[in-house]
Amino acid sequence: MTSGSGKLLGMLPVLLHANRLLIGLVFVFSGFVKAVDPLGTVYKIEDYLTAFDGIWGGLTFLAFPAAFLLIAVELLIGLNLVFQVKFKLSSWLAFAFMLVMTPLTLYIALYNPVTDCGCFGDALKVSNWMTFYKNVFFFILTLLLLVFQNKYNKIFLPNVEWGFITVFVVASFGFMVYNLTHLPVLDFRPYKIGVNIPDEMKVPDDAPGDVYEYKFVYEKDGARKIFSIDQLPDSSWTFVSQETKLVSEGYKPPIHDLVILTADFEDVTEEVLNYEGTSYLIVMYDLQKTSERGIEKVKAFVTNKLKEHPEVKVYALTASSSHDIQEFKTKYGLTFPFYKTDPITLKTMIRANPGVMKLVGGTVKGKWNGMRL
Template sequence: MEIDKKHIIRKVWVNACRFLLGGVFVFSGFVKAIDPFGTFYKLQDYLSAFGLSGWFPPSLVFLGAILLAALEFCVGVYLFLGIRKTWSVWMALLLMAVMTPLTLYLAIADPVSDCGCFGDAWILTNWETFGKNVVLLIASLSVFYWRKDIIRFITRKIEWVFSMYTILFVFALSVYCQHNLPIIDFRPYKVGVNIKQAMEIPEGAKPSVYDTRFILEKDGVKKEFSLEDYPDNTWTFVEARTVLKEKGYEPPIHDFSMLSVETGEDITEKVLTDEGYTFLLVAHRIEQADDSNIDLINEIYDYSVEHGYGFYALTSSTEEDILQWRDRTGAEYPFCQTDDIALKTMIRSNPGMFLLKNGTILHKWSDGNLPDEYALYDSLDKIPVGQEEFVSLWHTMGKVLLWFIVPLCLVLAVDILVIKRREKRIGHVKTDGELVERKK
């Protein structure tokens, strides 16, 4: 009796750990899959922190970002369903055995402020991440040691359908979000946000102190300047970066600014308080931007000029790179310097485009989904493009569940109604046959 109680307790514990691991891995893999560029940027941060940024080409790092998301998502789904048990428990233990000491180092040395485990969906401090990983390591050890007690929900004959569909789904999701934009936007620059309001600090709150520094070059000499002592246009812009000097209340958006390349003037307030429409072309590194749709971008600029709308290109590239872009594409729109990290946060496309009205984000487009002449057939106040895009978390999640859960539920129904019944019937036939043989 005592042995049975221990077995039940062990079985409950193992399956509770299995569901915990499965849920965390599914969530972690999903938020990485819908934002492959965000995962790519975080991996680059890791490589830079460890001095390895020059070892791997960006294309290989981006592939690693997609593979990591797929690995975590598949491990989570397999653990949750109790399929591919040997592979999934080994991979869960291996991931936690690597990540736990790594996050301990991050917590102590703090080379990267956020581990990026859950993308922008749930930001943890390095010590919180280490604590979370200790719990998951204990769970993975329990699941690995007592993996025979994991309850299987899918028969072996049909588990290959679930495993293959899971792989295809997560890769298709990553490719879709890479070509378009993340289907769920967890960043502060989402549709419907008023940028100016998101930069404000509540009354009485102590603000964080940031220092924006500009690296400029003249006669082969590079020098660092602040906004207060920004020099004349005889200096050539090289780089801009925002540094946290003193931690305080941090508004959702804290590093957005627009510094005109032509005049050196800060036009942030002017743009964000403009009651009309403003197009923002965002290219964090203009020399790396895709120029395959440049004709469409120029057409949108011409459309904005024709109707009296604002149009600015935001980049962190040098004036030389901007000049080369203009020569290559025939761009006539004005450029502004903006912090590189802010631009990467704004949109996961290089280039991408925003439509603002009075500082509120109405639309976001990736380079492959820019509005054409068929969408911009009249002034913005008279067409759908000029209205705020409808974005619903529940609507999006419903679509995801429709594409992932419903097909698997259909397969599960076949598994339960056909395969398991057939196995039971075969089992009964074998049992009856054995009884007949014994009687003989």
């Protein structure tokens, strides 16, 4: 045996444990950022099922349990690998997980049913192709984990291992339930507390814009030819069609899709956001799914605030129809005005239905789940 190969064999245990820790920590990170915002994971799975359409589109009711199961599995695999608990079982689970996710992310990269995979929640945005490359890399690492699994020594007795697993599972579900019934303990979205919404909607004067490539198809004597915008033909050619391709995307402000409309589709976004005093946004993306107990608490909360501070403004934001809005206001005796906003934007603003957001001069000063008021 040469000295070089001897050194390599001597480093093997270090490399194997580094591989174990890397895989484990990535699984923990992926699971943790989803567990912080379980409702966001539910929305992402719904997006996938809707995008796949067909039979999948009718399975959106499974998004909620699927999200909790996915998060729990990721956290359990990751924690088991980090602490070397039930190592052989966890190695197989990690390999099986990547065996499913790698071809799935290849399909997503090829056909682009969703623009963001959501593998790291809102904490880290990764393109679909980068997600696939990442999964190929970790598929290889999990395969190595299986090949060399006998090189890892058992650390804990079986009863102790099952004790660890019980703690991991209970803690994972407890953490998810807390974030679901309150609000995420870490807010990775652009409407976090402390953010001035109007400022986050501004585009700097020197910001780059979208760059497009234009191609024009012209015909002459039965032959068609493609021309660029700088090389357009003379009048003897007949225009047929135009192709527009986005070459590079320009600057997009952190908040670029917030539009608040009246029932008559009048844009009142600036009026609502630029109010210098205190205002409360009551966010209910779907009135038919709004918690009855939650809206009663919101109503009591708003009534008390208006008694204490009559100058406070209250606006309800929803994506529901005008008919649903009128029925909802009548049913609960609500007098504050309702406005229409895109449902995805409302889900991004606050992970609750109903949710309450406090603004002072357009700056987010507080956010609450309506059920916890």
